[in-house]
Each structure stands twice: as C-alpha cells, then as structure tokens.
Amino acid sequence: GTLAKLAKLNISNIWDLALHLPLRYEDETHITPIADAQTGVPVQIEATVIHQQIQFRPRKQLVVQVKDVSGHVLYLRFLHFYPSQQKQLAEGNVIRALGEIRHGFFGDEMVHPKIRTDIDKGLAESLTPVYPTVNGLNQPTLRRLIQAALKHLPADDTLPAELLQQLQLPPFLESLTFLHSPPPEYTARDLHEGTLPAWQRLKFDELLAQQLSMRLARQQRLSGHATALRGNGHISQPLLANLGFALTTAQQRAIAEITNDLAQTHPMHRLLQGDVGSGKTIVCALAAAAAMEAGFQVAVMAPTEILAEQHYLKFQQWFAPLGIRIVWLSGSVRKKAREEAKNELANGTVQLAVGTHALFQDDVAFHNLGLVIVDEQHRFGVAQRLALKNKGDDVHQLMMSATPIPRTLAMSFFADLDVSVIDELPPGRTPVVTRLVNSTRRHEVEKLVKHTCIQGRQVYWVCPLIEESETLQLQTAVDTVAQLQTALPELTIGLIHGRLKPAEKAAVMAAFVEGSTQVLVATTVIEVGVDVPNASLMVIEHAERMGLAQLHQLRGRVGRGAAASRCVLLFSEPLGDLAKARLKVIYENTDGFEIARQDLNIRGPGEFLGARQSGVPMLRFANLEEDLPLLEKARDLAPILISQQPEVVNKHLQRWLSQRAAYLGV
Numbered sequence: 001g002t003l004a005k006l007a008k009l010n011i012s013n014i015w016d017l018a019l020h021l022p023l024r025y026e027d028e029t030h031i032t033p034i035a036d037a038q039t040g041v042p043v044q045i046e047a048t049v050i051h052q053q054i055q056f057r058p059r060k061q062l063v064v065q066v067k068d069v070s071g072h073v074l075y076l077r078f079l080h081f082y083p084s085q086q087k088q089l090a091e092g093n094v095i096r097a098l099g100e101i102r103h104g105f106f107g108d109e110m111v112h113p114k115i116r117t118d119i120d121k122g123l124a125e126s127l128t129p130v131y132p133t134v135n136g137l138n139q140p141t142l143r144r145l146i147q148a149a150l151k152h153l154p155a156d157d158t159l160p161a162e163l164l165q166q167l168q169l170p171p172f173l174e175s176l177t178f179l180h181s182p183p184p185e186y187t188a189r190d191l192h193e194g195t196l197p198a199w200q201r202l203k204f205d206e207l208l209a210q211q212l213s214m215r216l217a218r219q220q221r222l223s224g225h226a227t228a229l230r231g232n233g234h235i236s237q238p239l240l241a242n243l244g245f246a247l248t249t250a251q252q253r254a255i256a257e258i259t260n261d262l263a264q265t266h267p268m269h270r271l272l273q274g275d276v277g278s279g280k281t282i283v284c285a286l287a288a289a290a291a292m293e294a295g296f297q298v299a300v301m302a303p304t305e306i307l308a309e310q311h312y313l314k315f316q317q318w319f320a321p322l323g324i325r326i327v328w329l330s331g332s333v334r335k336k337a338r339e340e341a342k343n344e345l346a347n348g349t350v351q352l353a354v355g356t357h358a359l360f361q362d363d364v365a366f367h368n369l370g371l372v373i374v375d376e377q378h379r380f381g382v383a384q385r386l387a388l389k390n391k392g393d394d395v396h397q398l399m400m401s402a403t404p405i406p407r408t409l410a411m412s413f414f415a416d417l418d419v420s421v422i423d424e425l426p427p428g429r430t431p432v433v434t435r436l437v438n439s440t441r442r443h444e445v446e447k448l449v450k451h452t453c454i455q456g457r458q459v460y461w462v463c464p465l466i467e468e469s470e471t472l473q474l475q476t477a478v479d480t481v482a483q484l485q486t487a488l489p490e491l492t493i494g495l496i497h498g499r500l501k502p503a504e505k506a507a508v509m510a511a512f513v514e515g516s517t518q519v520l521v522a523t524t525v526i527e528v529g530v531d532v533p534n535a536s537l538m539v540i541e542h543a544e545r546m547g548l549a550q551l552h553q554l555r556g557r558v559g560r561g562a563a564a565s566r567c568v569l570l571f572s573e574p575l576g577d578l579a580k581a582r583l584k585v586i587y588e589n590t591d592g593f594e595i596a597r598q599d600l601n602i603r604g605p606g607e608f609l610g611a612r613q614s615g616v617p618m619l620r621f622a623n624l625e626e627d628l629p630l631l632e633k634a635r636d637l638a639p640i641l642i643s644q645q646p647e648v649v650n651k652h653l654q655r656w657l658s659q660r661a662a663y664l665g666v
C-alpha cells in the first residue's frame with residue numbers, strides 16, 4: 001500500500017523521505033477578513049455559510065455563499081463535489097476556506113478552496129508544507145512520515161563546519177528541518193526564495209555531488225589506458241584535396257584538438273559542438289581518417305536510423321573513392337547482411353562502420369576498434385549508453401552535438417567532457433530571413449515557392465508533426481504534395497518520409513540534390529543532416545507544434561549556400577503561451593546558442609536534454625539558470641576536496657549517490 005505509493009515518488013528510504021521537499025506552503029496561521037483579501041494571493045478566511053445551491057449553468061456545480069465578520073460575501077465554487085462536502089458546507093456552519101480570491105462568474109469567489117470545519121482547533125503555528133504526491137497518499141500521511149524520517153537521520157554533516165562557515169551555508173539537517181517545518185515568522189513568499197540559506201545549502205550539496213562524481217569519472221578516465229592513434233595523412237590529405245573548400249579556422253582548431261587527444265594513451269572524451277551548418281561532419285570524418293590511418297577501426301553511431309543514414313551517405317561519398325570499405329548496421333538490416341557485416345568487422349576487413357545502437361549489441365565484435373563517434377549522444381537511452389561504455393571503455397570517444405548546449409549545462413552535465421566548439425560558419429553565408437505566417441495565408445506562400453523555383457532555387461516543405469499517428473502524418477504529406485502540384489503544376493515535386501525503404505529514400509534525396517526535383521515535401525525526416533546548398537526556401541507547417549531545437553535544425557537546412565534564404569513558419573490559431581514563446585524566440589534569433597539558452601529557460605534542463613525520455617534524472621533542487629554562482633562554487637571546490645579531503649568526498653557522495661545514481665554521468 002503506502003510503500004508502493006512512496007515508490008512511485010521515488011522514495012525508498014529515510015533519506016529519500018527527508019529530501020522530499022515541499023512544493024509550496026499553505027498559510028493557515030491567520031485569518032484574513034474577506035474585505036482585506038488581495039486578489040490572486042492565497043488567503044484563509046473564516047465565515048458562516050449563508051446559502052448553498054447546486055447550479056446547472058454555465059455547468060453543474062456546487063455554489064456556496066459565505067459571509068464573514070467584515071460583512072463581506074464570498075462565493076465558493078466546486079465543479080466536482082461529494083455529498084460529504086455538501087454536508088460540511090450546510091447553511092449556518094462556520095468554516096475556514098483557503099484559496100485565492102478572484103472576480104468570477106458570480107462575483108468575488110474562490111474556486112475549489114481547501115475547507116476546514118475543525119475551527120475549534122485554533123490556527124496553525126507555522127506554514128503548512130504541501131508535498132508532491134500521488135493518488136491515495138494524502139498530505140497528512142506524507143507529512144507524518146517525513147517528520148518521522150527527520151527524527152531518524154544521523155545528525156552529522158557531510159561537510160566540515162569550517163568549510164560551511166567559509167561558504168556561509170547552514171548545516172544540512174538544520175536546513176532540511178527548516179524547509180519541512182518553517183519557523184512561524186516566515187511567510188510563504190519568503191520560503192519560495194531560492195536564495196534562502198536553507199535552499200542554498202540543499203542546492204549546493206546537490207551540485208557538489210554532481211561535480212565530484214564528474215571529476216572522479218574524469219580522473220578515472222585519464223588514468224585509464226587507450227592506444228595512441230597517430231595519423232600519417234594518407235587518407236586525410238586526399239580527402240581534404242577533394243573537398244572543394246578550405247576548412248574554417250574553427251574547424252582547423254577543432255580537428256587539431258581532436259588529433260592531439262587521439263595521440264594520447266588515455267581515452268579521449270570530447271564533445272564537438274557547433275551550430276547548424278557549421279561543418280561538423282568533415283571534422284568527424286577527419287578524426288575517423290586519423291584513426292584509420294593509424295590502422296584502427298572506427299564506429300559512427302547515431303540515435304536514429306535516419307540520422308545514421310545521413311552520415312553513412314556522406315562518409316560513402318568522401319571515403320569510398322579513397323578505397324575505404326564502410327559497413328552499415330542498423331536494426332532494419334536483414335539477417336544475412338548483418339552476419340556479413342559482423343564478420344567483416346570481426347576480422348578487420350572493414351575499417352569503418354556506421355549505424356544505430358545496433359553497432360553495440362553484444363554479438364557485434366570489432367577487430368580493433370580505436371575510435372567511436374557518437375552523434376547526439378544525449379538522445380540515447382541509459383541502456384544504450386551503458387552498452388557503449390562496456391564496448392569502449394578504453395576506446396577514444398568523440399561526441400557530436402548539433403544542439404548547442406548552454407554553458408551552464410555544459411559545465412554541469414558534461415563536466416567530464418572536453419569540448420571543442422566550432423563557433424564560425426563557413427564563409428559566404430547570408431543569415432536566413434524568418435517569417436511567421438498565419439496558415440490562412442497559405443496561398444501566398446505557394447506563390448513564394450513558385451517565385452523561388454523560377455529563380456532556379458529549391459524549396460523544402462515540411463509537413464506537420466503528427467505524433468499520435470505515423471499513418472496520418474504520411475497521409476498529410478501525400479495530401480500536401482497533391483495540393484501543391486495542383487497549385488503549381490509546372491514544378492517537379494518530390495516526397496520523402498520515414499516509411500520509404502533506404503534505397504527509395506536515397507533516390508528521392510539524390511533527385512533533390514542534383515536539382516531535378518524542385519520542391520521536396522517531407523515529414524520531419526530532413527531534420528538533421530540534409531545538406532543541399534541550392535535550397536533557399538524552407539516552409540514549415542504547424543510550426544507552433546515543434547520544439548525550438550527542431551525548428552532551428554529545420555531552418556538550418558537553408559542558408560547553407562551563398563543565396564539569400566528564407567524560412568516561412570506557418571502557424572494555426574489559437575496559439576498556446578508556450579507555442580507563442582517558442583515562435584517569438586525562433587523569429588528573433590538565428591544564433592543556435594542563444595536559442596538553446598532561451599529554450600532552457602522555457603523548458604528547464606530536464607526536458608532540454610531529453611532526460612524524460614532517456615530516464616536520466618536531472619537536478620532536483622538547483623536551477624542552472626539562477627544558481628550559476630553556486631554551481632561555480634561547487635565546481636571550484638570539487639578538485640580541492642578530492643585532493644585534500646577524500647574522506648569528505650566519500651561521505652558526501654555516499655549520501656547523495658544513494659539518491660541519484662545518475663551523477664555517475666553514464
């Protein structure tokens with residue numbers, strides 16, 4: 001019963017209980033006269049029921065009229081109610097109601113207030129904590145359990161007193177007790193301040209645990225052994241000569257950092273970051289070249305088949321002319337081809353493998369794997385990351401991310417990684433002009449499509465994301481093609497979507513790349529990796545449904561050549577607040593790092609990194625935007641503690657890691 005419910009809240013021991021902190025506080029310490037109540041602020045009133053009625057308009061509800069000593073009348077409304085509540089609120093009863101007063105349908109009202117009838121008990125002495133909970137576990141039970149847990153906690157602090165004094169932080173247990181049962185003089189508003197010392201202490205402890213475990217992981221890696229890979233240029237030189245462009249300074253710097261790491265005898269863990277279109281792919285290819293020149297195998301892994309395929313095609317184009325064999329391995333590869341690929345990887349006849357996490361199944365063995373390149377690593381699940389770790393603890397790893405990661409997040413979640421940033425776009429690009437257009441004006445956009453094609457340019461048209469149904473999504477795409485073809489009969493229109501077989505997809509893409517298809521209608525498969533510099537118009541339908549990272553990625557498919565490019569975001573009303581906020585950000589910004597920063601603000605770091613899906617718990621207490629000073633303190637302290645007070649490190653990690661295994665940063 002209760003244990004199972006606690007488990008749902010991730011509570012399995014007294015530490016978990018003690019760290020289950022209030023979501024907010026209710027103030028039942030005093031009574032506010034209705035006449036004095038501010039609207040929109042929770043207040044407790046005490047009043048006599050003067051009338052009770054069930055109304056049916058505008059919908060069925062219980063409406064109770066109460067009047068207090070100030071002589072003011074207030075309506076209490078309940079859209080869902082039980083007979084017991086009707087009894088509680090019988091005419092003549094004196095009750096206390098806690099809620100926000102606002103001007104409503106009937107006049108001044110409280111909707112679904114918390115009602116108390118035990119008024120003879122007197123007022124509460126301090127604020128009442130309200131905890132996150134699940135169905136069937138009520139607040140009083142949770143409160144009792146937490147109070148009991150607090151009594152059983154050992155009194156010792158993980159951090160020495162001198163250190164706390166230096167950091168101006170209160171003791172741990174004192175902070176916890178404060179937050180669970182705040183002293184009477186504190187108001188609910190004070191307690192929401194993240195700068196309250198008690199909150200600061202918890203946030204700091206959490207951040208410190210994270211920094212410590214990241215540092216330890218890093219030390220462990222640096223003391224591990226890997227083969228030093230030194231290239232001699234016999235692959236990279238012809239590759240560079242055939243490219244048709246020179247590397248930017250930022251690309252050169254990144255590749256220098258990477259080849260330097262590869263030449264070390266401990267495993268590389270480097271993140272290659274760069275905005276859309278900044279030219280990450282060639283840098284990865286050059287890293288792969290260096291490893292292959294040294295005689296070692298390279299595996300390139302992406303989280304989805306579509307993404308992996310883009311890399312496969314690009315690497316084919318670059319490496320096949322140089323006589324390098326590449327195998328493709330994904331979940332959809334048939335048994336026979338799969339066996340063949342596995343054999344070739346095991347006996348070393350193939351140097352380069354590209355694919356999804358199918359590359360790291362137990363039954364795939366490499367002859368001499370030297371480098372693993374992982375694209376969009378944060379989109380992999382925990383199990384997949386572990387599989388990778390097991391395969392390649394002593395292997396050099398290069399992570400690639402097209403999602404720019406804000407500095408605070410990088411400092412926190414990627415503290416174990418070295419980072420190379422490509423902060424420069426290839427020369428000759430003009431920024432993409434973004435337009436927000438109501439979908440009722442779709443025909444104007446069709447004119448723009450025609451205009452663009454007449455000028456010899458090409459167009460992407462992205463169909464709406466329909467998460468519930470892939471079939472419906474495909475249908476929409478087919479309809480869009482028909483509609484566009486009717487409106488623009490003179491144009492050649494292609495269609496690409498997730499259900500096409502790899503060969504069919506490749507054929508559609510090839511036609512667009514060579515320019516025989518002018519308009520490419522697509523489901524969001526073109527999100528990442530597609531690169532057709534002649535395309536200069538991107539139309540995105542139902543842009544309001546898409547996330548910022550995705551919009552930025554999609555928009556980044558144009559503006560990759562010298563031509564001035566446009567991105568038209570079609571939206572449909574009504575727009576929710578979040579959708580509005582996202583569209584505003586994408587309209588006002590072109591810099592991926594700035595967009596990511598604002599995205600982080602809108603969504604919070606957990607969702608930003610796709611943590612919900614991958615199951616990696618993120619920070620519970622600290623907030624990376626507002627707690628940057630604490631994060632910096634924790635980052636500075638971690639190495640000092642590790643070298644000078646290992647016993648403190650142990651104690652602190654034990655307390656926090658039993659909570660959250662995720663700090664290990666798998």
Ligand SMILES: Nc1ncnc2c1ncn2[C@@H]1O[C@H](COP(=O)(O)OP(=O)(O)OP(=O)(O)O)[C@@H](O)[C@H]1O
Pocket residue numbers: 245246247248251274275276277278279280281282402426427528529530531533556557560
């Ligand atoms: N130094 C350069 N000079 C000119 N063009 C370049 C240079 N580097 C890369 N490019 C070209 O720029 C385009 C974008 O490169 P690439 O596909 O590697 O981008 P990316 O960083 O992977 O971006 P995205 O995340 O948007 O896919 C490609 O057409 C590539 O050939």
